[in-house]
Amino acid sequence: MRKLVSLSILSVFVMSCASLKPNETTQAFAEEPIRYIDLTADSKMDLIERYWVVIKSADPKYPVDAARRGLSGCVDFIVAIDSNGTLSGFKIKKSYPEGVFDKSAAAALNRWKWSASKDNIENTPVLTTTQLNFMVSNSKNKAETEKQCDFSHI
Incomplete structure (x- = not known):
């Protein structure tokens, strides 16, 4: 008899859960997707200043192995800045030498912070690019680094 009562209660519970519409259970947890303005195209790179200004940046630590080997390079990122001026994500667009400086x-980059410009009154999230450079004096790969990283001030 106890098993029958327990089974009946369990059946009612399962049926009541199954009768809920999907929106009733998921709506409370659904977040509105962030809509970013895409400023990653070369023609739009200068527009970042209309939206966000870097207020805190951090210099990357030079990997010891790369310094010992005399390697210079860069990591070019696609960066997502959210409405709070924080990094909400990134993707490595290109790195040279590949994988050496990524970490x-x-x-x-995870320590960077942005402030909305005076024109960005709605704190509009954006996608943009930024490049972090790694330079060592007497670089063994200077010529290739200048070519790959698009700079000549090593």
């Missing part, structure tokens, strides 16, 4: 550059 150090990402750790530094």
Whole structure:
């Protein structure tokens, strides 16, 4: 008899859960997706100043192995800045030499903070690009670094 009562109660509970519409259970947890303005195209790179200004940046730590080997390079990121001026995500667009500086550059980028410009009164989230450079004197890969990282001031 106890098993029958327990089974009946369990059946009623399961049926009541099954009768809920999907929106009734998921709506409370659904977040509105962030809509970013895409400023990643070369023609739009200068527009970032209309939206966000870097107020805190962090220099990346130079990987010891790369310094010993005399390697210079860069990591170019696609960066998502949310409405609070914080990094909400990133993707490595390109790095040279591939993988050598990625971890150090990402750790530094995670400490960056932005402030909305006076024109960005709605704190509009954006996607933009930024490049972190790694330069060592007497670089063994200077010529290739200048070419790959698009700078000549090593």
